[in-house]
Amino acid sequence: xxxxxxxxxxxxxxxxxxxxxxxxxxxxxxxxxxxxxxxxxxxxxxxxxxxxxxxxxxxxxxxxxxxxxxxxxxxxxxxxxxxxxxxxxxxxxxxxxxxxxxxxxxxxxxxxxxxxxxxxxxxxxxxxxxxxxxxxxxxxxxxxxxxxxxxxxxxxxxxxxxxxxxxxxxxxxxxxxxxxxxxxxxxxxxxxxxxxxxxxxxxxxxxxxxxxxxxxxxxxxxxxxxxxxxxxxxxxxxxxxxxxxxxxxxx
Ligand SMILES: [Cu+2]
Numbered sequence: 386x387x388x389x390x391x392x393x394x395x396x397x398x399x400x401x402x403x404x405x406x407x408x409x410x411x412x413x414x415x416x417x418x419x420x421x422x423x424x425x426x427x428x429x430x431x432x433x434x435x436x437x438x439x440x441x442x443x444x445x446x447x448x449x450x451x452x453x454x455x456x457x458x459x460x461x462x463x464x465x466x467x468x469x470x471x472x473x474x475x476x477x478x479x480x481x482x483x484x485x486x487x488x489x490x491x492x493x494x495x496x497x498x499x500x501x502x503x504x505x506x507x508x509x510x511x512x513x514x515x516x517x518x519x520x521x522x523x524x525x526x527x528x529x530x531x532x533x534x535x536x537x538x539x540x541x542x543x544x545x546x547x548x549x550x551x552x553x554x555x556x557x558x559x560x561x562x563x564x565x566x567x568x569x570x571x572x573x574x575x576x577x578x579x580x581x582x583x584x585x586x587x588x589x590x591x592x593x594x595x596x597x598x599x600x601x602x603x604x605x606x607x608x609x610x611x612x613x614x615x616x617x618x619x620x621x622x623x624x625x626x627x628x629x630x631x632x633x634x635x636x
Contacts, residue, residue: 403430403431403432403435403474403484403486403487403489403557403559404430404472404473404474404486404487404488404489404517404530404551404559405429405430405472405473405477405486405559405561406429406470406471406472406473406549406561406562406563407471407472407473407475407527407530408460408469408470408471408527408531409459409460409470409547409563409565410459410563411426411429411445411447411561411562411563412426412444412445412447412448412450412451412455412456412561412562412563412564413425413426413429413445413447413450413455414426414429414477414561414563415477415478415479416478417455417459417563418459419454419455419456419457419459420455421455423479423480424455425477425478425479426445426447426477426479427477427479427481427482427483428440428445428477428483429445429477429561430473430476430477430483430484430486430559431484431559432553432555432557432558432559432596433557433558433559433560433596433597433598434558434597434598435557436484441597441598441599443503443506443548443560443562443593444503444546444548444560444561444562445560445561445562447562448502448503448546448562450564451502451503451544451546451564456564457564458544458564458565458566459563459564459565460547460563460565460566461565461566461567461568462536462565462566462567462568463536463567463568464536464537464538464539464540464541464542464567465535465536465537465538466535466536467533467534467535467536468533468534468535468536469531469532469533469534470496470531470532470534470547470549471527471528471530471531471532472517472527472530472532472549472551473486473525473526473527473530474486474487474488474517474524474525474526474530475525475526475527486525487525488517488521488522488523488524488525488530489522489553489554489555489557490517490519490522491514491515491516491517491519491522491553491554491610491627491629492514492516492517492551492552492553492554492610492611493511493512493513493514493516493551493552493604493610493611493612493613493631494511494512494516494549494550494551494552495508495509495510495511495512495549495550495591495592495613495616496508496509496510496532496534496547496548496549496550497509497547497548497550497591498537498540498545498546498547498548498585499545499546499548500540500541500543500545502546503546503548503562505590506546506548506590506591506593507585507586507588507589507590507591507617508588508589508590508591508615508616508617509534509536509537509588509617509619510532510534510617510619510620510621511613511616511617511619511620511621512532512620512621513610513611513612513613513616513620513621513622513623513631514610514611514612514622514623514627514629514631515610515621515623515627516532516551517530518530519627534619535619536567537581537585537588538580538581539581539584539585540567540585541567542567542568543566543567544564544565544566544567545565545566545567546562546563546564546565547562547563547564547565548560548561548562548563548591549561549562550591550592550593552595552596552604552611554606554607554608554609554610554629555606555607556596556603556604556606557596558595558596558597560593581618582618583617583618588617588618589615589616589617590615592613592614592615592634594636595611595634601636602634602635602636603634603635603636604632604634605630605632605633605634605635608628608629608630609629609630609631609632610623610629610630610631610632611631611632611633611634612631612632612633614633614634
C-alpha cells in the first residue's frame with residue numbers, strides 16, 4: 386500500500402514533493418533542539434518561489450537567527466575530519482500546514498560553508514546528478530540519503546554556516562542552512578591536517594543563481610540533470626548510465 390501511494394505520487398510529479406536538510410539540523414528545523422516549540426518552519430522543504438512562498442533570501446531568510454538563541458551551533462566539526470549530512474523526504478513536523486515530502490528522484494546538489502555569517506558561501510562538495518540517489522527515490526528516510534564529505538583542513542576555528550542546495554529536474558531550487566562550530570583542538574590538529582589541493586579561499590562560490598526566482602540562469606530541466614559550472618575540487622559525478630544527461634545551465 387505504501388509503495389502504491391509513493392508510486393502514484395511519483396506519477397503525478399507532485400509539485401509539492403520536496404527534500405530538506407535533515408542533519409545537521411537546519412535553522413528553525415523541526416529536529417533542531419534550539420527551535421522553540423511550535424516554531425518550526427513548515428516551508429523548509431519548499432523550493433524557492435514555490436507554493437505561495439515569496440522568500441528569496443539565502444537560507445530561507447533565517448540568517449538573522451545566527452546571533453539569536455535559535456541559531457546556536459548544532460554540530461561541531463574539526464577541520465580535516467570526515468563528516469556527513471543527510472536530507473529527508475519527510476514532511477516537516479509543524480503545527481502549520483505544510484506539504485508532503487518527496488525526493489523528486491534525483492537532481493544535483495552542492496554543500497558549502499560560509500565564514501561571514503552567510504554573505505558568501507564557498508563550495509565544499511558538488512554532486513553532478515543522481516542527488517538524491519535514483520535507486521533510493523522511493524525512500525523518504527534520511528538514513529537512505531546520507532552523504533559523506535571532508536571538512537576542509539585549512540578552515541579556521543569558529544562559527545560557520547553550513548549550506549545545502551539542490552536543483553532537481555523540475556527546475557526547482559532549494560537551500561537549507563545550519564549553524565555550526567568549527568573546532569581546532571590540539572589533539573585533532575596534527576593527524577587531521579592535510580594539504581588541501583585548493584585553498585578554502587580559492588574555492589568557487591556556490592551556484593546561487595540557478596533556478597532561483599529572478600536569477601539569470603536556468604537548469605536544463607527534465608530529462609536532463611544540472612551540471613554545475615563551478616563544482617570546486619571535490620566532485621561526485623554520476624556514471625551517466627541513468628538516462629539523465631548532465632547539462633550545464635543556460636544564463
Ligand atoms: Cu518539488
